[in-house]
Amino acid sequence: MTVKQLGLPALVDACARLGVPAVGLWREPVAAYGLAATAELVRDAGLTVTSLCRGGFLTAEDPAGRAAALADNRAAIDEAAALGTDTLVLVSGGLPPGSRDLAGARERIADALAVLAPYAAERGVRLAIEPLHPMFAADRCVVSTLDQALALAERFPAAQVGVVVDTYHVWWDDRAPAAVARAGAAGRIHSFQLADWTTPLPAGVLNGRGQLGDGAVDFRAWVALLEGAGWTGPIEVELFNDGLWARDGVAVLAETARRFAAEVGGGE
Amino acid sequence: MTVKQLGLPALVDACARLGVPAVGLWREPVAAYGLAATAELVRDAGLTVTSLCRGGFLTAEDPAGRAAALADNRAAIDEAAALGTDTLVLVSGGLPPGSRDLAGARERIADALAVLAPYAAERGVRLAIEPLHPMFAADRCVVSTLDQALALAERFPAAQVGVVVDTYHVWWDDRAPAAVARAGAAGRIHSFQLADWTTPLPAGVLNGRGQLGDGAVDFRAWVALLEGAGWTGPIEVELFNDGLWARDGVAVLAETARRFAAEVGGGE
Numbered sequence: 001m002t003v004k005q006l007g008l009p010a011l012v013d014a015c016a017r018l019g020v021p022a023v024g025l026w027r028e029p030v031a032a033y034g035l036a037a038t039a040e041l042v043r044d045a046g047l048t049v050t051s052l053c054r055g056g057f058l059t060a061e062d063p064a065g066r067a068a069a070l071a072d073n074r075a076a077i078d079e080a081a082a083l084g085t086d087t088l089v090l091v092s093g094g095l096p097p098g099s100r101d102l103a104g105a106r107e108r109i110a111d112a113l114a115v116l117a118p119y120a121a122e123r124g125v126r127l128a129i130e131p132l133h134p135m136f137a138a139d140r141c142v143v144s145t146l147d148q149a150l151a152l153a154e155r156f157p158a159a160q161v162g163v164v165v166d167t168y169h170v171w172w173d174d175r176a177p178a179a180v181a182r183a184g185a186a187g188r189i190h191s192f193q194l195a196d197w198t199t200p201l202p203a204g205v206l207n208g209r210g211q212l213g214d215g216a217v218d219f220r221a222w223v224a225l226l227e228g229a230g231w232t233g234p235i236e237v238e239l240f241n242d243g244l245w246a247r248d249g250v251a252v253l254a255e256t257a258r259r260f261a262a263e264v265g266g267g268e
Numbered sequence: 269m270t271v272k273q274l275g276l277p278a279l280v281d282a283c284a285r286l287g288v289p290a291v292g293l294w295r296e297p298v299a300a301y302g303l304a305a306t307a308e309l310v311r312d313a314g315l316t317v318t319s320l321c322r323g324g325f326l327t328a329e330d331p332a333g334r335a336a337a338l339a340d341n342r343a344a345i346d347e348a349a350a351l352g353t354d355t356l357v358l359v360s361g362g363l364p365p366g367s368r369d370l371a372g373a374r375e376r377i378a379d380a381l382a383v384l385a386p387y388a389a390e391r392g393v394r395l396a397i398e399p400l401h402p403m404f405a406a407d408r409c410v411v412s413t414l415d416q417a418l419a420l421a422e423r424f425p426a427a428q429v430g431v432v433v434d435t436y437h438v439w440w441d442d443r444a445p446a447a448v449a450r451a452g453a454a455g456r457i458h459s460f461q462l463a464d465w466t467t468p469l470p471a472g473v474l475n476g477r478g479q480l481g482d483g484a485v486d487f488r489a490w491v492a493l494l495e496g497a498g499w500t501g502p503i504e505v506e507l508f509n510d511g512l513w514a515r516d517g518v519a520v521l522a523e524t525a526r527r528f529a530a531e532v533g534g535g536e
Contacts, residue, residue, distance in 0.1 A: 099484075201471070216367075
């Protein structure tokens with residue numbers, strides 16, 4: 001998504017040339033290119049698919065809405081399995097229209113996970129609950145902190161349901177380090193993503209994620225925290241940013257790789 | 269601030285006609301009208317000043333910046349005392365330019381409170397730390413939750429330093445109810461403010477607070493929570509909203525009073 005202006009072949013080619021060994025994919029471009037064709041494309045390039053984004057939106061109250069959400073999530077799980085990734089990222093969903101009941105919405109997510117987690121496990125896919133920044137609590141994700149995400153995940157086996165640690169969403173939270181340690185000890189960190197926090201936020205606040213190094217996030221501290229919690233998996237960079245999307249995608253990918261090396265260290 | 273388009277005489281007149289018995293003031297319009305003149309205006313109208321907004325911005329690292337902040341806060345304390353309110357609201361400040369050290373910034377706030385709290389107490393003024401929504405953590409207030417605000421306040425006597433509970437900033441936080449109970453039991457709730465959470469957020473996210481009833485906040489639940497924690501003080505409505513500011517101020521104040529009655533119940 002960081003370089004959504006690139007088609008999948010161009011993305012795969014740029015990753016190979018820049019030495020980026022793995023890539024997280026989103027469902028929409030995969031569907032547009034074709035699921036089987038995408039799987040073949042990344043496999044032939046020697047790329048690993050780190051995760052598929054995204055399932056979720058599990059907070060509907062009406063039976064038809066709930067059934068549609070479950071069906072869509074089963075499809076997403078199937079797609080993840082076909083792409084060879086073991087991780088489906090879940091953006092859990094916001095409040096239904098007119099509702100003010102955050103606790104009820106969170107319970108409906110748990111109910112849906114009870115249906116989806118076994119289905120995913122049978123296909124070798126883990127569900128990764130992503131807490132989104134509290135500014136998205138009403139309209140996108142009622143799960144706002146790592147503590148909340150873990151409280152949901154802990155109702156299920158660690159191999160089935162874990163959490164996403166995305167610096168953009170949790171960088172401000174003084175309780176996040178303890179939650180990361182707890183998640184790591186339990187084997188529940190299923191994905192680790194980086195984006196920087198820059199201000200002012202744009203209208204709608206969705207597409208203002210900062211390039212690494214442009215904002216307030218201390219990436220070395222976060223990477224050390226995750227490593228301390230036992231994380232040895234890939235580190236994704238996921239930037240939703242209108243400014244980056246307006247530029248040449250290959251140049252943005254190269255810049256991101258350079259920033260990663262500068263902010264995190266080591267190879268990318 | 270909800271009706272900042274009204275001058276102070278028009279505000280005081282509208283409050284009197286609508287039966288609003290008390291008003292929170294901001295320093296800028298008070299300074300423009302004159303401190304002594306404002307004190308006389310509200311006193312003659314029989315209005316109580318619930319709180320003065322705002323002191324704070326205590327996170328500067330350089331000695332000159334720190335000294336300037338302390339001087340400005342002492343002035344704010346003096347102004348609160350002159351207006352006859354016992355509560356100065358503090359917006360603590362964001363990260364200094366280039367800094368990524370949230371914990372360090374929070375410690376500097378504690379250092380400043382150690383200087384300011386006794387000064388305020390001598391003048392009959394309590395300092396009220398307002399946690400701001402985490403979307404303001406970088407550029408406005410590194411204190412993002414009631415738990416964090418309380419952790420700072422608890423270093424000082426309850427009569428000197430407490431917290432502000434503003435629904436706009438904490439509505440999403442599942443830990444807020446326990447923090448409110450703890451704050452109430454300790455006598456540390458110094459101000460209670462209402463605003464609704466509406467989306468999409470505007471660019472800059474500062475002036476998108478919703479009119480009561482337009483958004484996701486369950487005001488009856490929050491008022492019950494505060495009452496359960498022993499709060500018997502005033503309930504302020506503080507809306508930063510470009511749309512409301514563009515309308516006739518008296519009409520907005522009347523609408524706000526009606527919404528308050530509908531959402532909270534009882535007289536306003």
